[in-house]
Every structure is written in structure tokens, then in C-alpha cells.
Amino acid sequence: LILYGRNAVREALHGRRAVFRAWAEDERAAADARAAGVPVEMADTAGLEAICGSPDHQGMVCEAAPYPYADPGALLGGDEPLVVGLDQIQDPQNLGAICRSAEGAGASGVVIPERRAAEVTPAVCRASAGAVEHLPVARVRNLADFLLEAKEAGAWVYGADAAAGRLYTEVDWSGPAVMVLGSEGKGLRPRVQAACDDLVKVPLRGRVGSLNVAATAAILLFEAVRSRAGLRQGLDKST
């Protein structure tokens, strides 16, 4: 499996999966691979594009083991887990962007369905700036079933829905929590929506009527971080 992109390759070199060899356009990129004990060959831009099949390689390409998906149940362990569930996100850019924000927010992981959804392809690794090498991403056969299991395990499940009555700032993000985001344009499927404890919306004041799903994810993730930190500090009385 061929990964490409400077950050994607760099994080893979220090992540959970094996990296077998690398190709680099310049010495600085090559040095990163050598420092990680990975054999490197030099190649020019066109050569790298031929190896990875994308012009978007930023001078660094590597061959790595398949993406090491996490165990979905394990994401719900630990202290105050925060899990992102994605219902049929199709766009690799969006999946990558959401994973990058989730990793930055210190989320426990991202859960995606096995079918009719983007997988963690090299394009997703690139779009996540390598965040998927550190963030656990799990695949489940059925997202609604996973949400029911999460509830049994004590998590509160919030679905993002533009038609929800409650604002995302009005709910309690403390304790084990799962936030669920629907596919671009279509939102949550009925069974997934029914498995949520509560639906929340980001208030919109413009004319366009929807946010990009990766923007919504970033807003909800960092509201959870803010609200949890505020509760710990006893400073915030608003939620």
C-alpha cells in the first residue's frame, strides 16, 4: 500500500503500522525516513507521481502495511471517552479532515461503517495530515448497533441534525460521549438517528443553510473540549 504526502508519510513513520520503504525528492524528506530506520530511494517529482498515482505527494512517498483499524469496543474505554461516529461520509477529504480535527481534540477515535462510506485510503491519510496514524479509526458493520452498544456501555450519544431543537452548546458533553455526523447532504439515516439520545444543531445565521460536515465536526469536537475543560476548572456555568 502506497502512502503519499509529507505529513502523511512522516506520521506513518512514527505510527502504528509497518513502513517498508520510502521514496523522497529531497534530502530532508529522506532523512526523516532514515531516522525511522526505513530504507529510502531518491526520486524526482514525476517518478514519485508514477509510484503513488497522485500529483499530490509533496516529495514524499512510502510503502506501508494496510491501515490498522482499531477495535470499536476499545474506543469506549478509558477516562471520559469522546468518540466520533460517521454515518456514510463519502468524501475522502471530509473523512480525512474530520480525523485530523478529532486527533487534535484528543478524541478517543472515529467509527465508520464498513459499507457505503469512505475507508482510510491513502487519500484520506493525506487529507488527515497523517492524523489517522495516531488516532484510532474503527469500522463497524452497523453504525446504529454500535451506538446502542455505546449507550449500554454508559456513553451519551449526540447526533448532529440541522433540524434539531437543541443547540450543541446546551448539552452536557461530560462523561463518555459519542457524536454522530451524517453524510454530506443527506444527514443521519433514520435508524442511526433513532439510536441517538439527543439531537443537536449548530445555529446558522446565513442563507446557505448548512455547514460542511468537517466544519460541524470541528465545532462540536472543540465545544466538547471547551465544555469539559470549563467544568473541570469550575469556571463555566453555561452548559
Next chain:
Amino acid sequence: LILYGRNAVREALHGRRAVFRAWAEDERAAADARAAGVPVEMADTAGLEAICGSPDHQGMVCEAAPYPYADPGALLGGDEPLVVGLDQIQDPQNLGAICRSAEGAGASGVVIPERRAAEVTPAVCRASAGAVEHLPVARVRNLADFLLEAKEAGAWVYGADAAAGRLYTEVDWSGPAVMVLGSEGKGLRPRVQAACDDLVKVPLRGRVGSLNVAATAAILLFEAVRSRAGLRQGLDKST
């Protein structure tokens, strides 16, 4: 100038610039154009791609007047303006995504430099889901000079900087405000940074060390919305 993408064309039909004619793949798309009084021709996928030069047209293309840039000074008027300043954002996807979030947050507008930055091209219109047709976007010769003018006009200028000492949740977003975001990877240039009243960061808990600039923009924009709404309601004592 040829615009493409279902939302991009639909919002252009109801936006500030003239739309001269449209091409549509199906009757539903054609009806939107006709309802706006714009002549429509039917075309197939390949025909639409030939007209707009992109496979990403979603069955709808139109010919429109050039993008109507706003007057930068006008963005600072009105009640409690919230302006986004972008320092050399190069990626059309990021510029479009930021404009979409800014429009959704009810921001007054986005200011971009004239040089070494993405303009509001058809790709940006597409990436913004048409939000740029409603959101004022202004170009300035020098972003630092604009920030100084904004300060003279009474605005508080916050720069996003990963190395800042203050969290974005610790500052006062009420009153006229400008948030400034730096280019991908490079951050704010020294003169732009020097023109800010305060630098703020989004706290990161992962290993990757940075968020996508469009994610940062979404987080800051909706924190400003949340904090302003909270202050108005007198509910929030945390900021």
C-alpha cells in the same frame, strides 16, 4: 466567467451578481435557472464538463459576471461586525470552506490580500457551496494595513497562532472583532501578527500538532457566536 456545482450555481442565481445563462443536466436543475429568469440549455455530463472545465459540476453550470468583491471598509460597519482576515491562504478548498463557515456563522465578511493568495475563483465558489454569493469578500492591497484601519475603527483584532499564550475561549469576542488566520503551514507573517491586539490558540491534545486552517476558522467563528449569544443572554460567565 463560468461557475459550476449545484449549490454554487443555485446561490449565484439568487446572489449579488448577474447570471447570463445556464446549462443543466436535468429538469430540476433547469427549473431553478428558469425560475430566476435565466435562459437554460440542456447538456449532458461530458458537455457540461467541456463548458466549465471541471468534472465537478454536479449537473449545473452557468455564465456569470465576475465576482463582486466588497468594499473592505464596509465590512466594519453595522452592529457588532465580525470579520475574518486571511493571510495568504493558497488553497481554494480552504478559502471556500472558510467562506462557507463564515456565512453560516453570520460573519460580516472575509478579507483577503490581492497578491499571493487564492481569489474567489469558480473553484472557490464551488467549495463554498455558493456561500460567497451572499457573504461579502473584500480584497485589500495590504492585510496588515487593513487590520490597523480596523483597530482605528474600534475593532479588536485577534490573530490565530499555535504558539499563542491565550486560548481562543479566554478572550472577549463581543464588540467589533476581526479574526486573522495565517497560511497553511506558515502561519501569520510578522507584520500581520504585529497588527493584532492579541494572539489566541486552539488547544491541541494530539500528536499532529496543527489543525486545518478551515477547521480553526470554524472553531473560532462559532466560539464568537456562542460567546456573543451567551453574553446577550447573561448565561455565560466563562469568557
